Amino acid sequence: MKYKISVHILCISVIAILVNTGCNSTKYLKEDEYLLRSNSVKLKSDKYVDHKGELTDNLSGVVAQKPNSYFLLPGFTYKLWLYNLRHDKYQQDTLNFQIESGTVEKPVIYDSSSTSRSQQYMESYLFQQGYFYAEVSDTTKFKKQKVYVEYQVNTGINYLIDKVDMTEIDDSTIAKFVRRRFYETNLRTGKAYSASLVEKERSRIVNMIRGEGYYYFSNENVAFVLDTMNKGYMKEKESAVETVAGFVSRKEDERRTLDIAIKITDNGNPKSFKRYGINNITIYPDFKDKGDLTDDNMMEKTVPGADKVVFRYHDYYIKEKVIYNHLFLSPETYFALEAHDKTITELNQLGVFSGVRIIFTEDSTRTGETGWMNCLVLMSPADKWNWGTNWEVSNGTTYTLGTGLTASVRNTNVAKGANLFTLSANGGLESQFDTSSGAFKIITNTLGLNASIELPKFLFPISRKRYSISNTPRTELAGGATRLERLNYFTLFNLSTRFTYKWLETKEKSWEVTPAFINNISLPPSKISAEFQQRLDTNDFLKNSYRETFIEGENISWTFDNSQDAKWYDDFSYIKLSFEEAGGVVAGVNSITKNLDNKFSQYVKFDFDLRHFIRQRHTTTALRFYGGVGIPYNKTQSPTLPYLKQYFVGGAYSMRGWRIRSLGPGGYVDTNSNPNLIDRTGDMKLELNGEYRFDIFKAFGGALLFNGAVFADAGNIWLFYPSADYDDGHFQFNKLYNHMAVNSGFGIRVDVAEIFLLRVDCGIPLKQPGTKEYPDKGIYSGWIVDRIAPFDGKWRGQNMIWSIAIGYPF
Template identity: 50%
Template sequence: MSQRRTDHNNILVAALLAFLSSFLYSCDATKHLRENEYLLRSNTVHLQSENKIKHKAELKDNLARIIVQKPNKYTFGIPTKVWLYNIRYDKYQKDTTNFQIKSKTVEKPVVYDSSTLRRSAQNMKSYMVNQGYFYAHIDDTTKFKGKKAYVTYDVQTGTNYLLNKVNLDIDDSAITEIIRNNSKESALVKGTEFSMSQLETERSRITALLKNYGYYKFSQESITFVIDTLNKAYLQNAENPFASAVNAIEEQKKAEKPPLDVTMIIRAEDPSEYRKYVINRIIIMPDYEDRKDFRDSTMTVKNIDGVTFRYHHYYVRSRVILKHIYLEHGRIFSQNDLEQTQSKLTELGVFQTINIRFREDTSADNLLNCYILMNRTRRFDFSTNYEVSSGSTYFLGNTLSFSYRDKNLGKGANLLSISLTGGLETSYDENKADKIFDRFALLNRYYGINTSINFPKFLVPFSMKDASRRNLPRTIISLGTNFQDRINYFTLTNTTSSLIYNFRETREKTWDISPAFANVIRLPRIDDAFQARLDTNDFLRNSYRPTFIEGENLAFTYSDQEKKKGGSYSYLRLSFEEAGGLLQGINLLVPSLDSSYSQYTKYDFDARHYFKRRHSTTAFRFYGGIGIPYGQSNTLPYIKQYYAGGAYSIRGWRIRTLGPGSDSTGQANNNGFVDRTGDIKLEFNGEYRFDMLQLFTGAIKLNGAVFADAGNIWLARKSSDFPGGNFTFSTLGQDIAVSTGAGIRMDIAGFFVIRLDGAFPVKKPYVFNGNGGWVFNEIAFDNSTWRAHNIVVNIAIGYPF
């Protein structure tokens, strides 16, 4: 019997080796190359400089991007797209316009072409000159290994220049004065490393600046620059100017960072570029269809505050539109006013396209008539969302939600949102019954309804006209109720309401002010077994009790993503929340008031940074929060407590199964109800995201990620029910949990991302092994028991942060 099993295993191993050999051969991208052909395997850029190079990685990435011939893409060292091409090699050779080739689902092997090296070197030389490295030198070398070619570009940067003086040569005194008065915002700053991109930035800045001062027809083509790299101090030989100039150039090459001067010249061929324009008539068409509308005499015409409205049907109230228009009759034309009007009208969410045009008025040579043409968007939206997950505390989780939106409630561009959500979590025990369906058991069910109305203004009992014009204000009123039934434990209902004022301080800064929110938490059912558990655990008893929450919230958000326009960017959110203070004051005046309300303060911060590269992003997040109960409360309410684990937190643990601190209570048994929460949370996440495949001409992108998560939750006060669960600096090193993993993300047309992440713990705070909880020595991917108890798979929508 043993011999038969051994023979059977040998056959399986031989079959597996045969399959791997066949697979690896089919993955060989060189198998169809001719005798003198080589596969371009890689391009490598080496930067060499005597001085420190700022943003060296970005510079290398940009140089690699302009190389003419690029190798095939590899996924984990395998040329997946070439492999798919070789499977149907003969077909693709004949059908070169095949959709799979055009959509880049497959790739033809890239055959090394030495004629492209010179063009690549020229591209690099031009790019380095544009970056201020006027004496850069590029060498290329090619090494051949078998049928593969490896190309290396050695870039000697030479010295780069420092900006010295900026001179102005402008034939209009008014424009000269404007530029001098706004010189603090100039992109040309003395002492900075010079690059040609600074000139383009300055040209765009000056053009935008002048357009904000009424110079509607000014063109950036009227701006030119002259660069003077010659340091006059080196011109010492007056008798021989040529020798003196050569000497100056050689001396500047030797200088570590030689200076240069820039002269900005403005010469307008068209005199109207120097003319300030004023807004005359403003015509708004809220339901514009086509150019025939300009001659349609059946359209309704209204004049309000000097603005003419023309429309087929009364779609949005005219006053609502007027509050979002910055352009005014009699006001000097401003590009900022134009962009703010475009932005504010877009924020209303009721127009599909917004086109703002200007025409010169024939009655005067400096008047502009403004036409704001808008197409209506669909008023009603319906959407559904389905999520599925599985874990160690449950076998299968399903969530289904329906959403309805009315984007123009009451013809005031008010957004009404209604969402219905329901879900189930089930367990599975293969030893429970013979029939497969009898092995499933319901663990948890939940459903809820939430509504909100979003008004494009501040709903306050006093005038805020100036703020309304500047800050894209919003008032959001919400109401909802959610029901949760933990089978054999409890039933919980949470009714919520809130009033939020949202506005932008600047393009990067946003404020959310909630002067009032309320939660009513009820537990209609508590099973006897769970009640017995509450009776012996003060923290749980205070968490799971009927309570009323009334409070205020303030949040500040900073994000420069829009400003960076696809580059690296940062995100920061700070929030403060207080509850119970107002009710305590009322209770002092009315002692008979029900005192079953919560009192606490909460402080949260969420800081992120995203390093964007051409084909990858490195993202970091640092999150922290603390809730401090006070007065008659000993703990935070259940819905306000912190938790860790899950698809959007520390992914090596299931949601609400980690912590608090190093407490190990219940970690050995994952089959029962576990909700591990705390008053304090710290979390750090790092993730490297990279491109893998593009399908259907980029409509579907398959991307990969590797990540690490660290952190935990803690109690603010020591509790005998959770040994090691309270926060102390002395045990912080032991208490931090760490997990790592990898994931695949499917980006569908940029609308949403389906994410599959697999993770496992590498440091368990509840393991006291003399090594701080690190468990690298226990990792055993080939062990089914280890995999079942450690690997966590998360399926989710969207990125974790």
């Protein structure tokens, strides 16, 4: 009865709030005023409309008058509700901060003229998209001082590009450049015409011509002439009816086409058709203000072999060679826009400047057909030292509260070479509430210290002549130490070091190659409890996982990420592929020296991480597929991966219906009354994640953005080889479905001024892996949806897994 009463009370409370909000929304309106409740857009066309959902969304965005914001449900206009709570105050204080910041909203009073403007905006937008004969009408419904507006949009047929003409280019040299690189054009035959596509082509042509030395060439020099005549069935927009003969003569599936002529003129500015070269380059590494340009007291220095490149500075801030190696502009060469942009990008990526500007001034001392310019590179130094923190809080079925903190400090200009030094320390605790003592008891603690230095070049043995700075080469040297203590069980120490090359293949593709890394894992016998030692003696998998191990190997990874230039409406993807090998070199050395007593690991690992993001105006659908497998290839020596290289799932960034390292392997079921004994790890991992993210509301003028999410995760870990200690724990394709765990959940995210994102997620298990069940111990397998009991406190405590973290899970 208590359960039913709680459900009834909750439902009645929600309904009461919604009804009260709806009734209250028109409370202070005058008799002849109507509250704009909703706008809707309905598309109709005799032909197929490309990207119908996106087009509808964009048309909704150009509506002149929009209704009040709502939370989750359209009826809950919470900002208007808050406004009406203090209506009299806000009426007197129209500049109140709550109104100005958007925390509350005045009622949106329907304005009939805005409907007419919206129709014009929609028709104009559709015209820009190639729907030259679109028609928009509206239906307005009035109900109890509320207005519902529906826009009916007849798009008609959009035009496709047929031919592109390049005969109207006034300069023969520029015409040669345009024709030579016409294969890069955006105006492809058969592609749907849009004004944005033409603007994209204009930008391509301008950037290309400026890249050939035409410094003053701009958008004003490029025009496009559209020709829709002589297409056989062109009709006047004013004509509402076509003749029967004209209708019959047209093929039912035919699309209208247009020709585009590219027209390039000097637009009254002869300089736009003149090529310019670079004369002198003057660089200011620690620029303060324009007084530096005429300050005779500044120090000057040149780089050997580049007399026309002069450095002027107040203090010796950074080595000249570092800047010179990231300079893509050269004296006695034509101005190139790509080199200009690349120089700014590369200098900014050094991390030692807060801003980089490049200014060109004409040089009147040199005359001729080619113009000449002097170049000023102005750089403002950034703070040399900076720091950051990352904090995470979580809970789970086997611990009450877990938290982790990482603090780091960075020096961005070590030895005046733009070398980045990073020192970070991290610590974490997992605690459990002891009902007998009424206090929290720490069960796990982790401490770590890491240091790295990253240089803006490749170190030995790669010669400077064998790579280009345009690939943004980096070399990283790193080392660290970690201490993991599981109280009353064991303490593990790990020392690590690595040597890594990093570079960009393109803006979207990058590589990391680590020719050598080392991990030395130790578990001192004095730090292993008698209880845990007994478990090791009877479990070969644990014994091989938690043993002293020396790991030496190499790895390589390739990453694709096209999110950098993606606009809010663009989908984007992320792909990472990795390969790692360990033990091959050491095994060869040990076969000769016999010094390691086989205390080293041999394995190969393959990993992939595929992500895709589908974005709309107020929502994002995020998808991820992750997989990895580690194969110990010396099964006699060690049939498992070392502990630090094993896979796990659960926690704030993985299977969110389980705590970190508490799931798997495979269909294995642990009936031990104390599940805190060991972490669940494996040699293989598969995981699928889907998350639907949506806007909720903004506060304080957008400084705080509240977003929601619903998500689902599916996955598990497995052993590569069968183990007598973990029944049903190894990977078997025919048992993949049975072994997969599934959870769903919801979350709230708070974006603080786009500086950091605080995330709170709640995951709920829906399917337990395996087929074995022990009801007396509360262990079930398969789908457990029928056991969900959100109003049962015991069920919530065991199955609603809360996690707090910074940033998105993926």
